[in-house]
Amino acid sequence: MxxxxxxxxxxxxxxxxxxxQFDRATIMNLKTDIQQLNNRIDTCRCKLDAAKSRADSEMVSKFTDELEALTKRLNSVKGKQDYDLNKMRKTIADMxxxxxxxxxxxxxxxxxxxxxxxxxxxxxxxxxxxxxxxxxxxxxxxxxx
Structure with a gap:
């Protein structure tokens, strides 16, 4: 049995x-995704600040759009991580x-x-x-x- x-x-x-059982690989992938997205957001913010200081409107709009997309993706990944944690919590609490x-x-x-x-x-x-x-x-x- x-x-x-x-x-x-x-x-x-x-x-x-x-x-x-939880797939530790999935949990670790979410953590690395969050780290990578945070790094990309930081890089994008630095480039956005540089573009604003140069008054380069084309680059400002490009980095603003990219920053919004990355932030949206980051919120999505964090939501998935919260969902998985809650699922794990329910399973353990129901024991x-x-x-x-x-x-x-x-x-x-x-x-x-x-x-x-x-x-x-x-x-x-x-x-x-x-x-x-x-x-x-x-x-x-x-x-x-």
Missing amino acids: SDGRCLSISKESVLYSAPF PFSRELTKLEQADLGKLKKSVKGLVIVHPTTKIGKALRVEVMTGFAPKPF
């Missing part, structure tokens, strides 16, 4: 799927069991992850931790551990 990656548990006609991790468990997370199928550990300083409003390192799982 379990290959170590997916475990399905039916509880009161609700199907929980764990462990919950039927969660509890604080003891200091001993925190010291040996590898052992804990191997012993509990479908365990998702959330640290309070990460984005997902802040979204879930956890105050201490917390483990979420499909069944008690």
